[in-house]
Amino acid sequence: MNMIPTIGMETHVELNTNSKMFCNCPVVETEDPNISLCPTCLGLPGALPVPNLKAIESITMLALSANCSITNNGMFHRKNYFYPDLPKNYQISQFDLPVGVNGSLEIILDEGIETVEIERVHMEEDTGKSKHKGSGRIDSATSTLLDFNRSGVPLVEIVTKPVIKSSKEAVSYIEELRQLVIDLGISEGKLEKGNLRFDANISVAKEGDKELGVKVEIKNMNSLRSLEKAIDFEIKRQTKLIESNEEIIQETRHWDEDKEVTSSMRSKEGSADYRYFSDPDLPNMILTDEFINNIKKEIPTLPSDKRKKLIDTGLSMSESNHLGKSEVWIYDLYLDTQKLTNDCKTTYNLITGELQGQLRKAEIENLPEWVNSERLSEIITMINDNKISFTSGKEVLTNLIQNEINPTDFAESNNLIQENDFDEISKIVKDVFEANKEVVQRIKDGEEKLVGFLVGQVIKSSGGNINPSIAKDLLLKEL
Amino acid sequence: MNLSNSSISEINKLYKNKELKPSEVYEEVFNNAALSESIIHAHLKLFQEEGIAASKLSDARFAKGKQLSQLDGIPIAIKDNINLKNHETTCSSKMLSNYISPYDATVISKLRNSGVVFTGKTNLDEFAMGSSTENSAFGPTKNPWNPQHVPGGSSGGSAAVVSVGSALASLGSDTGGSIRQPASFCGVVGFKPTYGTVSRYGLVAFASSLDQIGPITNSVEDAKIIFNSIKGHDPLDSTSIADTSIEIPDDKTAKVGVIKELMEDGISDESKNEVEKTIKLLEDQGNKVVEVSLPLTKVALSIYYLIAPAECSANLSRFDGVRYGSREFGETSYQMMENTRAQGFGEEVKKRILLGTYALSAGYYDAYYGQALKARSLITKDFENIFKDVDYLISPTTPTPAFKFGEKTENPLEMYMSDLCTIPANLAGLPAISIPTGLSSENMPLSVQLMSPARTDSSLLKFSEKLENLISFDQRTSLLKEMK
Numbered sequence: 010m011n012m013i014p015t016i017g018m019e020t021h022v023e024l025n026t027n028s029k030m031f032c033n034c035p036v037v038e039t040e041d042p043n044i045s046l047c048p049t050c051l052g053l054p055g056a057l058p059v060p061n062l063k064a065i066e067s068i069t070m071l072a073l074s075a076n077c078s079i080t081n082n083g084m085f086h087r088k089n090y091f092y093p094d095l096p097k098n099y100q101i102s103q104f105d106l107p108v109g110v111n112g113s114l115e116i117i118l119d120e121g122i123e124t125v126e127i128e129r130v131h132m133e134e135d136t137g138k139s140k141h142k143g144s145g146r147i148d149s150a151t152s153t154l155l156d157f158n159r160s161g162v163p164l165v166e167i168v169t170k171p172v173i174k175s176s177k178e179a180v181s182y183i184e185e186l187r188q189l190v191i192d193l194g195i196s197e198g199k200l201e202k203g204n205l206r207f208d209a210n211i212s213v214a215k216e217g218d219k220e221l222g223v224k225v226e227i228k229n230m231n232s233l234r235s236l237e238k239a240i241d242f243e244i245k246r247q248t249k250l251i252e253s254n255e256e257i258i259q260e261t262r263h264w265d266e267d268k269e270v271t272s273s274m275r276s277k278e279g280s281a282d283y284r285y286f287s288d289p290d291l292p293n294m295i296l297t298d299e300f301i302n303n304i305k306k307e308i309p310t311l312p313s314d315k316r317k318k319l320i321d322t323g324l325s326m327s328e329s330n331h332l333g334k335s336e337v338w339i340y341d342l343y344l345d346t347q348k349l350t351n352d353c354k355t356t357y358n359l360i361t362g363e364l365q366g367q368l369r370k371a372e373i374e375n376l377p378e379w380v381n382s383e384r385l386s387e388i389i390t391m392i393n394d395n396k397i398s399f400t401s402g403k404e405v406l407t408n409l410i411q412n413e414i415n416p417t418d419f420a421e422s423n424n425l426i427q428e429n430d431f432d433e434i435s436k437i438v439k440d441v442f443e444a445n446k447e448v449v450q451r452i453k454d455g456e457e458k459l460v461g462f463l464v465g466q467v468i469k470s471s472g473g474n475i476n477p478s479i480a481k482d483l484l485l486k487e488l
Numbered sequence: 489m490n491l492s493n494s495s496i497s498e499i500n501k502l503y504k505n506k507e508l509k510p511s512e513v514y515e516e517v518f519n520n521a522a523l524s525e526s527i528i529h530a531h532l533k534l535f536q537e538e539g540i541a542a543s544k545l546s547d548a549r550f551a552k553g554k555q556l557s558q559l560d561g562i563p564i565a566i567k568d569n570i571n572l573k574n575h576e577t578t579c580s581s582k583m584l585s586n587y588i589s590p591y592d593a594t595v596i597s598k599l600r601n602s603g604v605v606f607t608g609k610t611n612l613d614e615f616a617m618g619s620s621t622e623n624s625a626f627g628p629t630k631n632p633w634n635p636q637h638v639p640g641g642s643s644g645g646s647a648a649v650v651s652v653g654s655a656l657a658s659l660g661s662d663t664g665g666s667i668r669q670p671a672s673f674c675g676v677v678g679f680k681p682t683y684g685t686v687s688r689y690g691l692v693a694f695a696s697s698l699d700q701i702g703p704i705t706n707s708v709e710d711a712k713i714i715f716n717s718i719k720g721h722d723p724l725d726s727t728s729i730a731d732t733s734i735e736i737p738d739d740k741t742a743k744v745g746v747i748k749e750l751m752e753d754g755i756s757d758e759s760k761n762e763v764e765k766t767i768k769l770l771e772d773q774g775n776k777v778v779e780v781s782l783p784l785t786k787v788a789l790s791i792y793y794l795i796a797p798a799e800c801s802a803n804l805s806r807f808d809g810v811r812y813g814s815r816e817f818g819e820t821s822y823q824m825m826e827n828t829r830a831q832g833f834g835e836e837v838k839k840r841i842l843l844g845t846y847a848l849s850a851g852y853y854d855a856y857y858g859q860a861l862k863a864r865s866l867i868t869k870d871f872e873n874i875f876k877d878v879d880y881l882i883s884p885t886t887p888t889p890a891f892k893f894g895e896k897t898e899n900p901l902e903m904y905m906s907d908l909c910t911i912p913a914n915l916a917g918l919p920a921i922s923i924p925t926g927l928s929s930e931n932m933p934l935s936v937q938l939m940s941p942a943r944t945d946s947s948l949l950k951f952s953e954k955l956e957n958l959i960s961f962d963q964r965t966s967l968l969k970e971m972k
Contacts, residue, residue: 048591052806054584054692055571055593059726087802089848093821098805148820155810284848286857289697289799291726 011216012251014244016173017128017224020186020207022165022196023135024067030134030163031058031101038202042156050161052096057290060085064132064163065108067195069296069304071165072109072130074189074311079301080106083294085132089284093147094137094155102166104285107131108296115313116185118178120326125182126170132294135162165195171210171221176240180233183207188312188334200232209240213247213257222247223257227271229264239264243271315340323353332361339365342382349386355399356389363403367410379413387416395476401425427476434467434475438483441466452488460484491516493653493963496710500558503550510550510561513656514543514605517563521607521654524967528630530639530648532568532578534608539563542605549603558713560603565655567646568609569616570701571690572596579692580624581614583807583814583832593690594725595659595701595718602717607655610645614834615804616666616694618642619906622897623836631673632965633932637890640670640906646704647674651965657705657714661691663698664792665885665910668922668937671704673890675924675933675963677956678704679711679949680910682942683917684729686715687722693803695796696727698914706963708923708953715945734943736879738950740774745878749785750909759884762925762934766882769958780874780881784867785912789904791867792911794847794860800837801844807832839900868916872941880951881939883909885922889932909937919945921952924961933961 028035032049048056072079086104112127137160143151167186173179187205190196197204207230212222227243230236243262250257262271310318312333319329322344332343339360347356364385368376388409392402397420404425405416420426441463442449452459460481467480491499491513502508521534546561555561566572569579571589573596578584592600599606613623621629621644629644631637632652639648643660647670650658660667662680671678679702686701693699703714721730736742746767751760767777809815809828816831818824833841847856874881887908896903913920920939928934938955940948 051811053590053812054577054579054587054806055569055589055688055690056591057689057725057727059724089802089805091805091808091822091825093808093810093825096806096811097802098808099802148822150821153821282850284802284845284850284853286798286802286848286853289695289727290693 010252012213012244012248013216013218014174014211014213014247015171015221016175016179016240017171017210018167018169018173018179018182018207019210020167020183020205022071022167022186022190022198023204024064024163024165025194025196026061026063026067026163028061029161030061030064030132031161034161036162037158039158042154043158045158046160050096051157052098058101058288060291060294061163065294065296066304067163067193068108068130068132068165069301070193070308071167071190071195072112073301073305074193074308075109075112075114075127075130075167077109077112077127077130079109079296080294081296081298082106083108083296085288085291085294086285087288088133090281092136093153094139094157094160096137096157096160100133100136101288101291102133103131108294114182114185114189116178116181117316117326117330118181122326123178123181125178126172128168128170130165130167133164133166135159135164171212176237176244179209179240180237183233183236185312192309192312194309207236209236209243211240211243211247213244213251215251222251223259225257225259226261227264228261228274229266231266235264235266238269239271242269246271318344322347324357328357332357335361335365338376342376342385345382346385346389349382350389350393352389352393355392356385358399359385359389359402359406363406364410367407371410373410377410377413380409384409384416391417391420395479396420396427397425398427398477401427434471434479434483437467437470437475438480438487441470442487449488460488493706494656495707496558496562496656496713499562499656500555500560503561504553504555506550510546510605511540511543513561514539514563514607517607517654517656520652521649524632524652524654527635527967528632528639528648528652529627530610530629530645530652530654531565531608532580532611532626532645533576535575535606539605539607546603546605556601556603557717559599559717561605562603562657563605563607563655564599564714565607565610565646565649565658566596567612567643567658567660569612569661569692569694570595570659571692572606572609575609577692578609578626579615580612580621580626581832581834581837582625583828585625585814587813589690591690594687594722596690598718607649610643610649610658612645613642614837615692615800616642616661616663617800617836617840619665619669619903620891620893620896621645622893623834625834628893631890631932632967633675633890634930635967636892637932638673638893640673640886640890642666642670643678643704644670644673647671647676647678650674650676650704650706651963652967657703657710659701659714659718660704661694661699661701662910662914663694663700663796664914665907667702667704668885668910668920668935669907672885672922672924672933672935675935675961675965676704676706677708677711677924678702678922679708679715680913680920681715681719681945682729682919683914684727685719685731685919685943685945687718687720687725687728689722689724693799695799696803697799698792698796700914708921708949708956711921712949712953715949719945729943732943733946734941736940736944736947738947739954742775742879742951743877744770744775744777744880744882745780745874746777747785747881747883748779748781749783750883754887754905754908755884756888758889758928758934759887763882763884763936766925766936766955766959770955773958777882778878780878782867782870782874782912784863784870785908787863788867788912788915789908791860791863791915792907793843793904794856795864795915797840797844798847798857798860799844801841801848804833804837804841864915867912871912871916871918875941879940880948883937883939885909885935885937889928889930889934913939917942919948921948923952923956923959924963925959926961
């Protein structure tokens, strides 16, 4: 029997605002504990929250970019639960009136586009950090150290509908979301720093079942690799249980990075009843149409738009996806150059492969201003017109990165222009045939792979300045 | 001259004319405190040295003719749920008995900048939950008119210190009547401004959507002076509003409504009598007085006892022994939090936390808290409609004069009833003032309450001042007379 897994993702994105969500404390990146604190983010008696406008602009931009409907008259709610690193023992979050609802995100899956539906995008504040000693968990720790630097840092939670079908799709979704927040400039988007943190809700049902299976939430996946492994593990675990007619318990499970298994986690407060109610310390979050329109104007080109534009130039889906995720200047340089060359593949290869690689190798951080689309297109046109080989093109590029040169002049003065004269090449081909009669015979007997050897000989005898494809054509003709 | 009962403006005049010094006034109120504290226990802490130092600085300013404001050199007491930097804020709770605030509440910064001399922190019902100060973990405050009677609550200490002259005025907080009810019980003026006109930043929250800081004073004029210095939008309080004083008639052209439901059963004849006497004064002056009906005032108490506990259940969650306050040992961090809360909170506070937690629980929210929110908005609408017809509403401040200790402790519902007349103004966010009018048969003070539309605080104070001038009420308590 076929089992159908269904996955929903809950992702927290830490915004890159200067100050925290409800106070003026700077958001800091440090190992020194408890240095960025005030009465509000420490939950002192009498302190009150004041919302960070920049954070609300950021979440609105994200919600709009994820095609959500924006809630004009939203609200902050209190989510009540006790935990030592939650200073007020309630988290200011959103409940039934989040900033964005019913959105979607286009992702890439196997050279195709899939749409992941987004249920909601909401604003909340982060908790502090606990360091448990003597055990990984609070109940068995001998002591716990608390650091409240992170307390009150603005977080956006993005919740998908249960529409993801595989671990691969989940990974692709996170990659897309990560790219989106980076391109929008609202988060650093670094997984290793915890800028993006995700939980997965996984259920498995028999094919044809009308209802989804029992939902299990997986926490503690710190990388895309662990996300993929944890989902695969959990799907297998649930599938086995169903096949052996055992019950799946609705629970939260912890991904163990070392053992590569999920294990049952004790819930925070029995069965969690968060007793949400609107926070009386905060007025309604009114997002006027004017506010929303102003944010719309500031949205840069989105990853999905970039991809579309690149596909339109002739690149494949994966090439477009790759280039779309590159820094903006690479993307822009490609588009400008492609416009001049009217060629996608060579332009793509030269810019994403060669140019980026050579810059990295030479440890050049900023592209020299003379390495522009005009000069690059000159190189690419020479390659495409068979005036120089791709290898020679790379050589021109290497020199262009170092010095402000004219690519055509450089190719000519450095003897890189290749022989395209048929008669001349034919002569060389004949010479090579004479010198390698045995090989020619073997090719005629069926050893076709030896053609390459002959092509090499032709190029060698010409001193390298010969167009290999013409050489090959002539060789085959001669044969 | 009896300084401790003099008005702020009179004293300010004497300061300016160099006929009197702030340090002399401070000395007198401090002496009053020293004499009265053992009897009434109104202060939890007296800032003697700090008070002397501050009053001397004020002396120097007046000597140079550079007063900071009309409140410069005026000794004011602060309810102990309002944060004063580097002083304890105990909220009369064992939970915070050792807690020292690292910051000033906005109202404190404002008063500090006005040159106010802080006399000390005053007693209250634990976390402002109660109507008699019997819920203070540090023992109750006694009524200066008769120590066998309660001073009211929760700002019982703040009302008693003004009444006994150990401060010229005080700040209280009012969630369901906690300024007006004790002011009425102690024969002084208590004013609860429109919700949001005074910043709550630094006021330890009980029920955030209802809490409002306000003055307790000897006169309406004093209340006005203090209100004007503490009001205004505060960037640290998102619910605070800009000062938009909407004007309504404040003279004999003003139309006054008597709330029918607050002149019926449950209200003592003595309390009703004070309202009727006041109506007569207003009518003689030329004001039109009509009867109006606000049927929902009958359920206001029920609404209040769902909304306030619900909010308090979350507001008081932060007291867990983790970061500050008292801490009880526990095997795990959760047990530590449980033990801390079990030992740190008093019975009334626990009762309300439980009630509020229940009202917000899954499956009960819609039936309790959700319903209460809807009913609250209906009350607000009812008030809006009534204020289309009348400018002010009049009622007793309390159903009875101050009751005796222990009289209502066994019957919480009866205790809650003492806030019957004051709660509606909190639910609707309206300004309301309690003005003493006379004495009961047992010689305990009685008052009337005036309410007006939201943001008409200035007009309400002007109208109240005129009314106060029509009333002859001797504010001197027997205790104060004895002390002289």
